Amino acid sequence: MITVALPKGSLLRDSIELLKSIGFDFSAFLDSSNRQLQILDPTGTAKALLVRAQDVPVYVQYGQAQLGIVGYDVLREKQPQVSHLLDLGFGGCRLSVAVKASSPYRRSLDLPAHGRVASKFVHCARDHFRQLDLPVEIVPLYGSVELGPITGMSEAIVDLVSTGRTLKENGLIEIEILFESTARLIAHPLSYRLANDGLDRAIAQIREAVLTPARS
Ligand SMILES: Nc1ncnc2c1ncn2[C@@H]1O[C@H](COP(=O)(O)OP(=O)(O)OP(=O)(O)O)[C@@H](O)[C@H]1O
Ligand SMILES: O=P(O)(O)OC[C@H]1O[C@H](OP(=O)(O)OP(=O)(O)O)[C@H](O)[C@@H]1O
Numbered sequence: 001m002i003t004v005a006l007p008k009g010s011l012l013r014d015s016i017e018l019l020k021s022i023g024f025d026f027s028a029f030l031d032s033s034n035r036q037l038q039i040l041d042p043t044g045t046a047k048a049l050l051v052r053a054q055d056v057p058v059y060v061q062y063g064q065a066q067l068g069i070v071g072y073d074v075l076r077e078k079q080p081q082v083s084h085l086l087d088l089g090f091g092g093c094r095l096s097v098a099v100k101a102s103s104p105y106r107r108s109l110d111l112p113a114h115g116r117v118a119s120k121f122v123h124c125a126r127d128h129f130r131q132l133d134l135p136v137e138i139v140p141l142y143g144s145v146e147l148g149p150i151t152g153m154s155e156a157i158v159d160l161v162s163t164g165r166t167l168k169e170n171g172l173i174e175i176e177i178l179f180e181s182t183a184r185l186i187a188h189p190l191s192y193r194l195a196n197d198g199l200d201r202a203i204a205q206i207r208e209a210v211l212t213p214a215r216s
Contacts, residue, residue, distance in 0.1 A: 001045065001046065001047060002045070002046045002047070002066055002067065002198060002199055002202055003046070003047045003048070003049065003064065003065040003066055003067070004019065004024075004046065004047070004048050004049070004065055004066070004067040004068060004069070005048075005049045005051050005055075005056045005059040005060055005064075005065035005067070005068035005069070005070075006026065006029065006048050006049065006050055006051070006056070006068075006069055007051065007052070007053035007056050007069060007070055007071075008050055008051065008052055008053065009052075009053055010053075010091060011053065011069060011070075011071065011090070011091045011183050012029060012030070012050075013030065014088075014090040014091065014183065015069040015088075015183065016029060016030060018069075018088060018090075018206065018209060018210070019046075019048075019206075021209045022202065022205040022206055022209055023043065023205075024041045024043075024045075024046045024048075024202075025041055025042055025043075026039055026041060026048040029048065029050050036050075037049065037050045037051075038050070045198070046202070049064070049065055053070060053071060053074055054074055054077075054078065056068040056069065056070040056074070056186070057070055057074065057075065057078055057080035057082050057186060058080070060080070060082045060186050060187065060188050061080045061081050061082050061188070063188045063190070063191065065188070066187060066188050066191040066192070066199055067185065067186070067187050067188075067199070067202070067203070068082070068185075068186045068187075069088065069183055069184070069185060069186075070183065070184060070186060071091055071093070071181050071182070071183055071184070072087075072179075072180075072181040072182055072183075072184050073093070073095050073121065073124075073160060073179075073181040075184060075186070076095075076121075076123075076124055076179065076181075077121045077122075077123050077124050078123075079123075080186075081189065082186040082187065082188065082189065083186060083187040083188070083189045083192045084184060084186055085184070085185045085186060085187055085192070085203060086184065086185040086203075086206065086207055086210060087182055087183075087184060087210075088182065088183040088184060088185055088206075088210055089182055089183070089210055090182065090183050091181070091182050091183035092162065092180070092181070092182050093160045093161060093162040093180075093181050094160070094161050094162075094177050094178075094179065094180045094181060095121055095124055095158060095159070095160055095161075095177070095178040095179055095181060096158070096159065096160075096161045096174045096175075096176060096177050096178065097117075097128070097156055097157070097158055097174070097175050097176040097178070098146075098149075098156065098157050098158075098159065098161070098167050098172045098173060098174050098175065099111075099149060099155065099156045099157075099172065099173065099175055100149045100150070100171060100172055100173075101171050101172060101173045102171070103149070103155070105155065105156065105175060106175055107175055107176055108128065108129065108132055108134065108156075108175065108176050109132055109134060110175075111134065111136060111155055111156055112155065113134060113135055113136070114135055114136065114137065115136050115137070115154070115155040115156070116136065116137045116138075116139050116148070116153065116154035116155055116156075117129065117136045117137070117138050117139065117148075117154055117155065117156045117157065117158055118138075118139040118140075118141050118145050118147075118148030118149075118153060118154040118156075118157045118158075119138060119139070119140065119141065119145060119157060119158040119159060120140070120141055120142060120143065120145060120159065121158055121159070122138050122140050124158065124178055124179075125138050125158035126138050128158065128178050136156075139153065139154055145157045145158075145159045146159070146166060146167065146170045146172055147170075149172060150170055150171070150172075156175075157172070158178065160181070161174055185203070185206060187199075187203070
């Protein structure tokens with residue numbers, strides 16, 4: 001039995017579609033009236049856990065799931081001890097620095113020393129400003145990060161941008177990209193090395209499905 005940790009939120013639908021293309025049906029997670037956090041595929045050969053995006057690598061690192069699907073952004077932020085197998089191509093976004101459009105800042109280095117930067121990606125943000133040798137205070141938030149500059153709590157944010165709509169509708173602009181992100185397939189390192197439970201076959205099928213442009 002293979003167990004796969006799936007992220008709630010933005011990546012869930014594409015993750016379920018990908019697994020469906022290799023014969024595992026976890027579409028029950030898309031039914032909003034369903035409250036189950038663990039479901040068996042109807043064939044009884046695989047199980048899926050529904051977890052918060054940041055928790056996917058935790059279940060994989062500790063071996064409760066042999067496989068997981070998670071954004072590269074989360075891997076950069078959490079640095080989990082997992083095997084990084086494959087870029088799945090969906091969930092494209094980027095981690096960027098953004099400021100109020102009306103502010104004078106147009107690159108990270110324009111920000112004032114000891115200014116504040118709000119982010120859910122505390123480690124990535126800290127690394128970015130450390131590399132620039134610009135001392136800033138990172139303010140950890142859990143969501144709606146854009147409110148940092150809007151309310152005046154912070155001069156800037158480090159947050160995910162996809163279409164750019166959230167920034168635009170909140171009067172912010174992107175001034176620097178830290179890195180691009182897509183969804184990744186990760187594995188529990190020991191399980192991957194031992195390749196038990198048809199794991200090898202499932203990984204090969206996922207690889208094949210990702211390389212084949214149209215999923216059925
Ligand atoms: N706007 C977006 N467009 C595309 N992919 C995104 C977008 N926002 C986030 N992602 C990707 O989806 C992953 C999950 O993000 P999502 O916004 O669903 O959850 P979260 O808000 O980070 O987690 P939680 O709701 O548990 O706090 C991110 O780690 C990123 O890889
Ligand atoms: O560029 P866009 O396509 O507008 O997407 C970017 C938004 O998506 C994510 O937020 P999410 O929906 O996860 O909400 P959150 O603020 O609670 O993290 C991210 O934090 C941005 O706010």
